[in-house]
Amino acid sequence: MSRPICNHYAELLSSTAAAAGRDGARVSGAVHCLVLRTLPQLPPTYLLNHLLAAYARSGRLPLARRLFDAMPDPNLFTRNALLSALARARLLPDMERLFASMPERDAVSYN
Numbered sequence: 001m002s003r004p005i006c007n008h009y010a011e012l013l014s015s016t017a018a019a020a021g022r023d024g025a026r027v028s029g030a031v032h033c034l035v036l037r038t039l040p041q042l043p044p045t046y047l048l049n050h051l052l053a054a055y056a057r058s059g060r061l062p063l064a065r066r067l068f069d070a071m072p073d074p075n076l077f078t079r080n081a082l083l084s085a086l087a088r089a090r091l092l093p094d095m096e097r098l099f100a101s102m103p104e105r106d107a108v109s110y111n
Contacts, residue, residue: 006047013050025058056085080108
């Protein structure tokens with residue numbers, strides 16, 4: 001897999017932070033399609049983290065959650081991104097379940 005192209009996609013997803021709502025969701029969805037079409041195997045965790053965060057920022061929490069559930073190796077950043085999205089959506093029971101299941105936590109996890 002080409003690391004430069006993954007970095008390019010990650011930058012593109014980071015830039016969707018400025019696009020709120022439907023526009024951000026469209027851009028995130030389009031980049032997700034590009035990732036699936038152009039990468040021969042499962043993208044690296046850092047790229048999936050960017051995708052999850054972009055979906056969460058644009059209000060597509062169900063997609064962010066499905067992506068999280070499908071990730072083979074979610075890391076602390078992954079869990080914190082979903083935890084933050086659940087908190088913004090005020091889904092306290094889901095947030096508590098995720099927090100309790102976290103194998104490790106840091107200052108971000110507690111905030």
